Amino acid sequence: MKQNPFRQLILGIYGLIILLPLSLVLLTTFKTTPELYSNPIGLPAGWNIENYKQLLVNEPIFGYIKNSVIVTVFSTFFILWFSSMIAYAIIQLPQKLGWIVYGFFVCGMIVPTQVNMIPVFLLMNKLGLVNTLTGVIIVSISFLLPIGVFIITGFMKTLPRELFEAARMDGASEWKIYSKIALRLSIPSMATVGIFSFVIVWNDLLFPLLLLKSKEVKTLPIALLDFQGEFLTNYPMLFSAVVLSSIPLLIAYVFLQKHFISGMTSGALK
Known part of the structure; x- marks a missing residue:
């Protein structure tokens, strides 16, 4: 060519x-x-390499990384789990009812997250989840779930229904059809949602800044703000922390990149 x-x-x-x-x-x-x-x-x-040495030795960078890993891994896992189950339910519902449920989740993509900052904080405060990683995980799941449902549902709609009908005739339960057939065939779209969710949650500053107050539960994006002063910013140290924080994203993308393009095209366009 x-x-x-x-x-x-x-x-x-x-x-x-x-x-x-x-x-x-x-x-x-x-x-x-x-x-x-x-x-x-x-x-x-x-x-x-003194900037890296200071980050790794004198700064609690590993504590911030641990908090970010906890929030990102749990959020991504539950986003994938809930999104795939909802997507499977949508394609199995009668067409009109399925479109109503699907439209409900798509509407969740319309409202900007910044609009909900005050209601989210008030709700988390009433639930006693302010200044906890659990609160950030719940909020991250709720705001990224519609995108996951949108992509995975679009992909599952392309799967042949004959596969599901044949499995039912063989006596397979709905859970087995979902986990053994629909879920395995939807790996490209799951990888797309996984990468997208991982990147968004890992880099998220808005909700951790809104909900997390103490140093012990700070995530990495909030910690990067500590290198910015009122009159002087330590850019070499800040950029060193940015480089370290990018390593998990690169690792995740390397392992999932082969599914990314196919998942985007099949899940979003078909």
Whole structure:
């Protein structure tokens, strides 16, 4: 197949636009604050790893990472579990009723999360879940569940109904049909929702900042704010923390990337 030079040029320019800021962030982590201000875009004078050492030794970075991992893993797990069960129920309901339930969840994608900040805080406060990781997990699930239902339902609708009917004729229960057939065939859409939810929850600042107060339960995005002062920001330290916080996202994407594109196209377009 003949290569399109114009397309390759556009992709190359796009790659540079993405790569240059990432390279600057990575290079900044090896600089001191005075060196950054004197030479912001040049190579560091020496490959200084003191910023990483200070983060790993003097700062409670592992505690923040642990809190973020707990919130992200539990939120993503329950989003996938609930979304897949709801999606399976929607495709098994009568068509009109299924569309009503489906539309109800799609409407949840319309309202911006910022609009619900005060009601969410008041509700979590009444439930005694303010300043707890459980409260952040519940809120994250509730706001990302509609997107998960939207993508997985779109994918499950493309599955042949004959598979479900044949399983029922063989005496399989609904739970077995869901777990052994629908769930396994929906792995591409599940991977898409998993990556999307993982990235959103891991990087979320709004709800942790709204609900978490004490240092012991802070997540990593909130901890990054500690490197910003009123008159001076320690950018090398801040960027070093950003690099460390990006590692779990890269690992998750490497393992799930082969399902990502197929899940997006099948779940959102069909």
